[in-house]
Amino acid sequence: MQRKITSLLACAIIIFGLGSEKSYAASEVHSDTQPIMEWSQKYGENSTAKSVSPTSDGGYVMAGEITEIDYSTPYPDSIKKAYIVKTDAAGKLEWEQKVTYANHESESSTAYKAVQTRDGGYIVTGSTDIDRQTCVFLIKLSPRGEVEWKNAYEGYYFQSGQAVLETSDGGFVTTGFSAGYATGADAYVLKTDAQGRKLWMKYYNFSGDQYFSDIIPARDGGYVAVGNVNIDEYSSGPEDFSVILKLNEQGEKVWEEFYKRADGAMRVDSVIPSGDPDQGYLILQRKWDGKSTTPILTQTDLRGKVIWEKTYDQLSKETSLGQVVRTEQGYALIGGIYDATESSIKRKYQHVILTLDKSGGLIDNLTFGGADSYALGKGIYTNEGGFVLSSVTGYSSQQKATLTRVLEPKTEPSVSGSFYLDSDEYSISVGTSIDTVAYLKDTDGSLHNVTKVATFYSENPEIAEYDKEGNIIGHRAGITYINAVYKGQTYRASVQVLRAFVPIEKQLIEE
Template identity: 25%
Template sequence: MKTNLLFRIFISVLTLYCLCGLIMSACDDDDDDEPVATATPTATPTMIPDAIEKTFGGLASDFAHSVQQTSDGGYILAGSTNSFGAGGSDVYLIKTDNALTEEWSMTFGGLLDDGANSVQQTSDGGYIIGGYSDSFGPGLRDIFMIKTDSTGTEEWRKIFGDSESNDCGNSVQQTSDGGYIITGYTAAPDNNYDFFLLKTDGAGNPVWLVNLGGTGNDVGNSVLQTSDGGYICAGSRGSNGNDVFLLKTDSAGIVEWSNTFGGAYEDFAHSVFQTSNGGYIVAGQIKSDVDGMDNVYLIKTDDRGNEEWSKTFGGSDRDTGNSVQQTSDGGYVVAGSTRSSGAGEDDVILIKTDNTGIEEWSKNFGGTEGDSGHAVLQTSDGSFIIAGVTESYGAGSHDIYVIKYGN
């Protein structure tokens, strides 16, 4: 009897052991299946550690040309969309939170091509947008200014141009008096571009206009109000090929000085920023005398526009600097595109220098196709936000590409 009891206990233990083994095997099988289920490739870029990368857009072509951090810690993006809107391309305005999650988006435009090159948050919490319109106005293409409230709802729009010209606004900023300053180009009667600088009041009505032109193309690409209440504008002048062009006016638009920089070939400025010592940092591109390829061009001037130093960055192929800002440590950050390094036809490039223009580090972002960074700024947490375009990721042929790197 005692033997039968022991035998039954033995059988029970053996049965329990087998059941546990089956349960554990089933659990292990579930674990093995899980990576297979989540290994499907995704279009979301995750190439660089410490970076958040997002795309926005639809099935057609969408671009971002400007980004600013907003007072709530999020971001506002402006560019153009062929995926949404009324027709052709439309102005595309996207508001995100700090993690680059879209909160809302708006389009503005008509049946033809319209787009934005610049955006800034205004003192009332709304936004001012500068760009171009083929849909409205008297000309083939006209300067387009749009003011919205904090939700992206249009408050007013203004069109500037004449019936015989192609005109475009490339950069806009709110001024200390509540008005706006915008720069770009207007087509001259000889079909060359002339530089313009237009000051408006708070309702977008013109106050004064500066026009400069020569025998070539003259373009304003970047403008900001300076610490003395005047304005600094960077672009290119084409009287002798193309040279980097830097112009300073007083608060009434009276030209105080202008300077050109560059070599024997085609050179352009895309961005200007006033530095903490009252001078200016300019980013663009310079064509090499050696191999004929563009390199990133960084120029530091004093407060009168006299060059203190200049630096070039790049390799054996085309590299451009599209945006520059001084960083909290006194150095500089430049965003643009590179064909000399990276994974694709073009990659977004981010270059950090010290206060003398010596490179401290650089990072590439992108995939196997063409990607480019059009705007950069340092954020309140010390990281960097870049806006541009990608052919490597997203839903369409070109998509808005936004990268937050660091911290």
């Protein structure tokens, strides 16, 4: 079973589709000013934090686990409980709740995600062990943290809830990791009513093993889930692919879109609605080439078709970015980097945040904290212009669930002035290419070539698109526009692609 679970957790999913892809090193753009740590608070003893969510009063709710010793029996034993913490805006503890399903000696329960509900309470999703089987665990808490109900839902040999949302009818939907014992596992979505009674639990099979990593409300009703599909049971490779799936309110499939790629493997981690209501969704995945991971952010339309892709080369092979969130400037990718010189038991982590503009262009690269971090959880962007991040500090029995709030530094261009391309209009033939140069003109008239650190994308990649070296390539006759983005400034130029020239002599011979 351990081998099976490990293989599924390690599987990586590939994304491919029509759209421009820009790749550049995240280390080329970074802030000399580190983010300001406003506060950092620790909770519990021998505890961990998996995620954090905002609350309507300006505070936060954290989900994780805590291990306590049960002295009620002649032979004291440890019990792992789901751990939920409510804080105020400064991270100070307001209440905490520790929940088990049946309080068995061998029970192990974990909370992965807690979100506030419309009645002011909280819905929590996670996992719990029942008779050597790991089941999805849902907990409903009151606004003061009292347990209103808790339910476990049996399915495959190993299932956990990692994403949860409240539905329009007052019920709840959850999904997450799924694994079988000797056979492959299907992705699942569970729907309950407001009291936690199961209405349906549906499974989805695409090929081999699969599971969903995130689920959100669809823009046009129903739900959108993203997940991983692993052909090989015990390894990741180019046969792996990812999926975005639209479900109606009854869990029936409306449409699906697969993303495949031949140059590596990739794991899909996160999906959010696009900032543009006319577009669809942003999905974040991590490409694995056998040596390191590289995040790829993809903008889709309302049916999952790729509009554009952006690739961000990470600081090092030890960097992993697994969450996309919306910010005031655009978006941010959240993750971390670990110290490879340490053993896996005492490996130190630091938080990493890439801030992006609304077109996915890189604005800033922030690495900070984590001197005693043992593991990193998920984070959020706050309306006040900062981030609240969950993590685990300390090691072994000394570890503690931790929330940290940092303020986003105000990033300005390295020099003042105007940003532009070397031309307003480009003209090329089908099958040919032309390079572009991006400049930043200082107020004193001096020019700075910023081509290597700017981001480029095409509005119609079927006509013309950018390659990884910044060249425009003509694909089909027509007119489109390309955009260059640098630290919040955007420049737009037209591209006319002409039909390839054929000499008259050749035309006569062909005729």
